[in-house]
Amino acid sequence: MTFQSIPKVELHLHLEGAADPDFVRQIATEKKIDVSGVFDETGSYKYKDFAEFLSVYEGATKALKTPEDYARLTRSVLENCAENGVIYAEAFLSPDFMGQCDMVAWREYLAATIEAAGAAERDLGITMRGIVTCVRHFGPDQARISAKCAAEVAGDWVVGFGMGGAENAHSAVDFAYAFDIAREAGLRLTSHAGEWCGATEVADTLRDLRVERIGHGVQSIDDPKLIEQIVEQGIVLEVCPGSNVALGVVPNWASHPIERLRAAGVKVTVSTDDPPFFHTTMTHEFEMLNRTFDWGDAEFSQVNHTAIDAAFCDADTRANIKARLD
Ligand SMILES: [Zn+2]
Numbered sequence: 633m634t635f636q637s638i639p640k641v642e643l644h645l646h647l648e649g650a651a652d653p654d655f656v657r658q659i660a661t662e663k664k665i666d667v668s669g670v671f672d673e674t675g676s677y678k679y680k681d682f683a684e685f686l687s688v689y690e691g692a693t694k695a696l697k698t699p700e701d702y703a704r705l706t707r708s709v710l711e712n713c714a715e716n717g718v719i720y721a722e723a724f725l726s727p728d729f730m731g732q733c734d735m736v737a738w739r740e741y742l743a744a745t746i747e748a749a750g751a752a753e754r755d756l757g758i759t760m761r762g763i764v765t766c767v768r769h770f771g772p773d774q775a776r777i778s779a780k781c782a783a784e785v786a787g788d789w790v791v792g793f794g795m796g797g798a799e800n801a802h803s804a805v806d807f808a809y810a811f812d813i814a815r816e817a818g819l820r821l822t823s824h825a826g827e828w829c830g831a832t833e834v835a836d837t838l839r840d841l842r843v844e845r846i847g848h849g850v851q852s853i854d855d856p857k858l859i860e861q862i863v864e865q866g867i868v869l870e871v872c873p874g875s876n877v878a879l880g881v882v883p884n885w886a887s888h889p890i891e892r893l894r895a896a897g898v899k900v901t902v903s904t905d906d907p908p909f910f911h912t913t914m915t916h917e918f919e920m921l922n923r924t925f926d927w928g929d930a931e932f933s934q935v936n937h938t939a940i941d942a943a944f945c946d947a948d949t950r951a952n953i954k955a956r957l958d
Contacts, residue, residue, distance in 0.1 A: 633929075635915050635918040635919045635922065636715075636716060636717055636915040637717055638717050638918060638932055638936075639717055639719045639936070639956055639957050640716070640717045640718045640719065640902075640914050640918070640936060641718070641719065641720045641721075641901070641936050641939035641940045641943065641953065641957070642713065642718050642720070642721045642722070642902075642903045642904065642914060642939070643721075643722045643845070643868075643870045643901050643903055643939050643942065643943065644722075644724075644847055644870035644872055644901075644903035644904075644905055645709075645713075645721055645722070645723045645724065645903060645904060645905065645906075645907075646689075646723070646724045646765075646796065646905065646906050647702075647705065647706065647709060647723045647724060647725055647745075648689065648692065648693045648696065648705070648726070648729060649689055649905065649906025649907075649908075649909060650709040650712065650713075650723070650904075650906060650907055650908065651692060651696075651705055651708065651709065651908065652708060652712065652908050653671060653675055653676060653677060653908060654675075655704075655705065655708045656670075656692050656695050656696075657671070657675075659695045659696065659701055659704070660695040663695065663697065665694060665695050665697075667691060667692060667694065667695050669691060670688045670691040670692050676908075676911070677692070677908065677909045679909070681879075681880070682798075682828065682879055683798070685879065685909065686769070686797070686798060688909075689906070689909070690729075693729045696729070699740045699741045699743065699744035699745075700744060702730060702741050702744050702745045702748075703744040703745065703747060703748040704748070706744075706745050706748035706749055706752070706760070707748045707751070707752055709723070710748075710749065710752040710756060710758050710760060711752070711756065712907070712913070713758055713914070714752070714756040714757065714758040716913045716914040716915045717914060717915065718758060718914055719757060719758055719759065719953060719956055719957075720758070720759045720760075720761075720939075720940060720943065720945075720949075720953045721758065721759070721760050721761075722760070722761050722762070722763050722791070722792070722943060722944060722945075723760060723761075723762060723763070724762075724763050724764075724765040724794060724796060725742070725745065725762045725763065725764050725765065725790075726764070726765050726766075726767060726778070726796075727764060727777070727778050727781035727782070728766075728767055728770060728774065728778060730742065730745075733774070733777045733778065733781060735780075735781060735784060738781050738784075738785075739784070739785065742762075742785055742790070745762070746762075746789050749789075759945075759949060759952075759953065761789060761790075761791045761792075761943070761944060761945050761949075762789055762790045762791065762792075763790075763791065763792035763793065763794050763822065763944065764778060764779075764781060764782035764785075764790060764792070764793050764794070764814075764819075765778070765793070765794045765795055765796050766778035766779065766793075766794075766795050766796075766797075766807070766810055767795075767796060767797040768795050768796065768797035768798055768799065768801050768802060768807070768824070769797045769798040769801040770797065771801070771802065772802060772806040772807055772809070772810065775795065775807050775810035776809055776810045776813065778810065779793060779809075779810035779811070779813040779814045780813060782813075782814050782817065782819060783813050783814060783816070783817035783819070786814075786817040786818050786819050788946060790819070791819065791820060791944035791945055791946075792819050792820045792821065792822060792944040793810075793811065793814030793815075793817075793819040793820075793821055793822075794821065794822040794823050794824070794843075794847065795807060795810075795811075795823040795824060795841075796824045796847065797824070799824060799825065799827055799828045799829045799833060800828065800829060803836065803840075804823070804825070804833065804836040804837045804839075804840040804841055805836070805840040807823075807840075807841060808840050808841060811823075811841045811842070811843070815842070819944075820844060820845075820944040821841065821842065821843040821844060821845075822843050822844070822845035822846065822847060822870065823837050823841050823843045823846065823847060824846075824847035824848060825837040825846050825847065825848070825849060826846060826848055826849040826850060826851035826852050827847070827848035827849075827850065827851070827876070827881060828851075828881065829851065830851050830854060830855075831851050831852050831853075831854050831855035831858050832855075833851070834846055834849050834851065834852050834858060834862075835855070835858050835861075838861070838862075838865070838867065843867075844866075844867065844868065844942070845867065845868045845869070845870055845942055846862075846867060846868070846869050846870065847870045847872075848869070848870065848871065848872060848876070848881075849862075849867075849869040849870075849871070850869070850871060850876060850881065850882070850888070850889050850890070850893070852869070852893070852898075853889040853892055853893060859893075859896050859898060862898055863896065863897045863898055866899060867898075867899070868899040868900075868901060868938065868939075868942040869893065869898060869899065869900050869901065870901055870903050871890050871893070871900050871901060871902060871903070872902075872903045872904060872905035873885065873888045873890050873902070873917060873920065873921070874904060874905075874907075874910050874911075874912035874916060874917050874920065875904065875905035875906065875910045875912070876888060877910075878909070878910035878911065878912070879910070885920055885923075885924040886924055888924070890902075890921070890925070891924075891925040891927075894931070894934075894935075899938045899942065900935060900938065901935050901938050901939040901942065902914070902917050902918070902921065902935050902939075903917075904917060918932060933957070936957050937954075937957065940953050940954055940957065
């Protein structure tokens with residue numbers, strides 16, 4: 633079995649962030665929208681740091697203007713995932729980008745996305761579920777609106793609620809109300825924390841938002857007490873090593889804490905975050921984990937099983953995916 637053909641489960645993938653530059657250029661050309669500012673001379677996404685990454689990300693989404701665009705985006709992203717052996721993916725969806733939080737538009741964008749995901753499941757054998765995310769730097773009021781959009785569509789396909797964006801904007805507790813709305817609608821919860829800000833941000837997020845998974849969470853490594861708590865509570869980390877290296881959260885692969893976290897008993901999983909932005913794929917992540925930490929079949933099987941156990945899908949879907957992992 634090659635790194636590419638190992639069946640994989642991915643829990644942390646931003647739908648727009650997974651858009652190929654070629655795909656964005658194609659859509660933009662058709663609509664005569666100028667997105668040249670988001671690309672460098674080689675045609676890749678252009679950013680120097682995390683702040684610029686966020687603005688380029690938002691710039692690229694400007695080309696995506698209709699439910700049909702999101703259907704095509706979903707197809708394109710799932711083709712890339714399936715090509716890298718991913719059989720189950722949870723993708724982050726933002727009502728802020730999909731219909732600008734207008735409830736009627738949001739439902740149309742979502743319906744088109746779900747239909748495209750269903751077709752990809754039949755054609756490519758990859759299952760997708762959605763996690764609605766609010767954008768932290770858009771603020772708590774906007775997050776509440778996103779949470780209401782999420783609550784309206786909670787069910788078999790939209791299975792979770794989360795938060796991404798700039799981690800240093802506001803405090804976790806400011807978003808408690810939005811997370812309460814989602815929790816009451818039956819959605820499972822995750823939030824980015826401990827990517828840029830320290831272990832304290834992870835502790836605050838666990839306490840104030842009561843999430844069961846943390847996006848990244850790698851800075852937890854600095855706080856042994858927090859690690860103990862994470863292990864005890866069975867909190868799952870959606871770790872994206874290639875993203876962390878590309879954005880400079882850690883200086884290189886060798887210094888990435890994923891193996892230290894795993895060795896400490898933390899439930900770690902592996903994802904790509906925004907793969908074309910970070911020049912990565914799930915195949916590349918597995919290859920680098922093998923090269924850097926000597927991970928083999930046992931470790932890959934462990935992270936895949938941790939991921940499907942922590943997936944927000946229903947029991948039947950989980951059982952089907954598990955059967956394909958073994
Ligand atoms: Zn992310």
